[in-house]
Amino acid sequence: MVGNLLVDAYFSQVRGDGVLVVNGRTQIDRLIHISTHSPPLAIEGLKLALKLLKQTQDVPRFRLALDILRKLSPEDADVAQDDAWIEKTSRKVASDTERIEADLKSYKHNLIKESIRIGHEDLGNHLYASGDLVGAFKCYSRMRDFCTAPKHIVDMSMQAIRVCIEQGNYMTVQSHVVKIRNLTRGPDEEELLRPKLCVAMGLTQLAAGDFRAAARSFLDCPQTLLNTYNEVITANDVATYGGLCALASMERTQLKTEVLDNAEFRNFLELEPRMRKAITFFHTAKYSNCLSILEDSRNDFLLDIHLHRHVNRLFELIRSKGIVQYFIPFSCVTLSSMAQAFATDERTLEKELVVMIGKGALDARIDTKNSLLTAKETNLRAAVHRETLAVAQNYERLARMKLMRMNMIRSGLDVRGSKASTGQVNTGVVHGQNSWTGNSQKAERNWREYM
Numbered sequence: 001m002v003g004n005l006l007v008d009a010y011f012s013q014v015r016g017d018g019v020l021v022v023n024g025r026t027q028i029d030r031l032i033h034i035s036t037h038s039p040p041l042a043i044e045g046l047k048l049a050l051k052l053l054k055q056t057q058d059v060p061r062f063r064l065a066l067d068i069l070r071k072l073s074p075e076d077a078d079v080a081q082d083d084a085w086i087e088k089t090s091r092k093v094a095s096d097t098e099r100i101e102a103d104l105k106s107y108k109h110n111l112i113k114e115s116i117r118i119g120h121e122d123l124g125n126h127l128y129a130s131g132d133l134v135g136a137f138k139c140y141s142r143m144r145d146f147c148t149a150p151k152h153i154v155d156m157s158m159q160a161i162r163v164c165i166e167q168g169n170y171m172t173v174q175s176h177v178v179k180i181r182n183l184t185r186g187p188d189e190e191e192l193l194r195p196k197l198c199v200a201m202g203l204t205q206l207a208a209g210d211f212r213a214a215a216r217s218f219l220d221c222p223q224t225l226l227n228t229y230n231e232v233i234t235a236n237d238v239a240t241y242g243g244l245c246a247l248a249s250m251e252r253t254q255l256k257t258e259v260l261d262n263a264e265f266r267n268f269l270e271l272e273p274r275m276r277k278a279i280t281f282f283h284t285a286k287y288s289n290c291l292s293i294l295e296d297s298r299n300d301f302l303l304d305i306h307l308h309r310h311v312n313r314l315f316e317l318i319r320s321k322g323i324v325q326y327f328i329p330f331s332c333v334t335l336s337s338m339a340q341a342f343a344t345d346e347r348t349l350e351k352e353l354v355v356m357i358g359k360g361a362l363d364a365r366i367d368t369k370n371s372l373l374t375a376k377e378t379n380l381r382a383a384v385h386r387e388t389l390a391v392a393q394n395y396e397r398l399a400r401m402k403l404m405r406m407n408m409i410r411s412g413l414d415v416r417g418s419k420a421s422t423g424q425v426n427t428g429v430v431h432g433q434n435s436w437t438g439n440s441q442k443a444e445r446n447w448r449e450y451m
Contacts, residue, residue: 023230023231024230024231025056025058025166025231026166026230026231026232026233026305027052028049028052028053028056028058028061028065029166029305030305031045031046031048031049031052032045032046032049032061032064032065032068033303033305033308034303035049035065035068036068037302037303037308038299038303039072042068042072043069043072043073043076046065046068046069046072047069049065050062050065050066050069053065054082054085056129057089057092057093057129057130057131058129058130058131059086059089059090059093059130059131060131060132061131062086063086093126093130096126097123097126097127097130100119100122100123100126101123103119103122104116104119104120104122104123107119113146113148114146114148116146117143117146117147117148117152120139120140120142120143120146121139121140121143121155121156121159123139124136124137124138124139124140124143124159125159127139128163133163133166133167134167136163137160137163137164137167140156140159140160140163141156141160143156144156150183150184150185151189153179153180153183154180154183154185154189154193157176157177157179157180158176158180158193158196160172160176161173161176161177161196161200162231162232164176165200165203165232168207170203170204170207170208171204173200173201173203173204174201174204177197177200177201177204180193180197181197191222191224192224192228194222194224195221195222195224195225195228195229196225196228196229196232198217198218198220198221198222198225199217199218199221199225199229199232199233199238200232201217202214202217202218202221202238202241202242203232203233203241203306205217206241206245206306206307206310207306207309209310209313211244211245211248211249211310211314211317212245212249212250214241214242214245215242215245215246215248215249215250218238218241218242218245218265219242219246219258219259219262219264219265220264221238221242221264221265221268222264223264223267223268225238233306235268235271236268236271236272237304237306238268239265239268239269239271239272239275239276240272240275240301240304240307241306241307242259242265242268243259243269243272243275243276243278243279244275244294244301244307244314244318245314246258246259246279247278247279247282247290247294247314247318247321248313248314248317248318248321249317251325252282252283252285252325255279255282255283256283259279260276260279260280260283274293274296274297277289277293278290278293278294281293282318282322285325285326287322287323287325287326287341287342288340288341288342288343290318290322291318291319291322291342291343292343294315294318295315298311298315319342319352320356320361320362322342323338323342323352323353323356323362324356324361324362326338326341326342327362327364327373327375330375331374331375332372332373332374332375333372333373334371334372334373335349335350335366335371335372335373336371338373346371350366350368353366353373354366363375363376364376
């Protein structure tokens with residue numbers, strides 16, 4: 001019963017206007033993802049997924065969820081296959097497919113572009129609803145040859161983006177986002193599309209591990225997103241993804257100016273108070289409090305369909321950045337005080353510091369005898385001498401290049417644009433061969449004198 005309550009609470013959060021936070025196929029995908037990654041929630045999550053799948057035409061996904069449930073709980077009363085529903089739905093899907101394909105074929109015979117485009121879109125929507133994502137993407141891609149207006153291209157690309165995100169084909173998502181951004185759009189259409197394009201690009205960059213670029217995309221997302229793209233991502237997801245990526249890739253000053261003081265993103269953070277507190281604690285150098293909040297939410301992050309692959313890497317980057325920021329004001333600090341600041345023990349911290357020093361992330365040394373972390377001493381006098389010598393060498397190199405250019409101009413070896421006619425240019429080339437040889441010899445003498 002507890003598992004059922006947790007699952008319902010996760011997927012049935014309701015806004016004040018009564019709109020579900022998550023809907024569409026992503027709700028089912030997230031349920032199945034949670035069920036395959038969390039044993040306590042698996043059975044109840046799969047039962048809820050099967051209940052939702054019966055309201056769709058996705059027979060393959062229904063069979064997948066049923067197979068997983070049979071492996072986890074073979075004696076459960078709900079594992080009995082509903083052959084009647086499967087047969088009825090499969091028959092309906094096949095008949096609808098034949099009907100839509102017949103309509104599309106007639107449209108092609110009539111050679112009307114708009115009708116053919118709509119026919120491909122109808123077939124793509126039908127295949128998407130029945131779980132054939134590959135076939136749906138092919139249909140949406142075929143719409144491109146029959147688009148007669150920029151709006152048609154936008155509609156086609158948005159449909160393709162939705163399918164590709166579910167498939168995990170993020171390279172295609174990026175290409176379609178760029179394609180839409182290069183089109184001319186009106187203010188109203190721009191206001192509607194910009195939030196969706198920002199989060200689609202952010203998911204692409206997050207999947208590629210480019211956390212800084214992903215943070216920029218999520219931070220640039222306008223607050224008008226709200227519940228307009230819940231079949232892909234929610235406003236709570238934007239706050240979580242943007243906050244974690246910002247913590248992992250931005251300095252403390254940037255967290256203040258670009259995250260906490262960001263008028264657009266502040267509205268998203270209000271939906272996730274824990275994330276806002278974590279960012280505030282990191283900015284105020286209260287690293288243990290920040291890491292404690294993140295650690296308490298780790299399980300939630302691991303159950304997220306887009307974030308689970310990057311949780312460990314994000315936490316590692318956030319913790320490493322916190323250690324570096326903590327050590328900057330000190331030339332020497334005890335491991336005990338540092339372990340207390342990061343809520344860990346000395347032995348674990350020492351191993352972590354060894355890894356960071358080996359990777360070059362921390363410029364320090366560990367005094368194991370006295371349990372100290374000391375900054376590497378640098379000879380400032382030698383560093384100034386090296387910088388001065390480098391400046392002098394660069395100045396000498398530039399001076400020699402300028403002198404050589406002056407000698408080349410004086411010897412007539414520079415190439416100049418000519419306004420003469422073609423015949424005059426050709427004549428000059430023929431009669432100027434001897435002068436060219438003479439100029440070359442003169443330049444060589446000047447160069448020897450200079451050297």
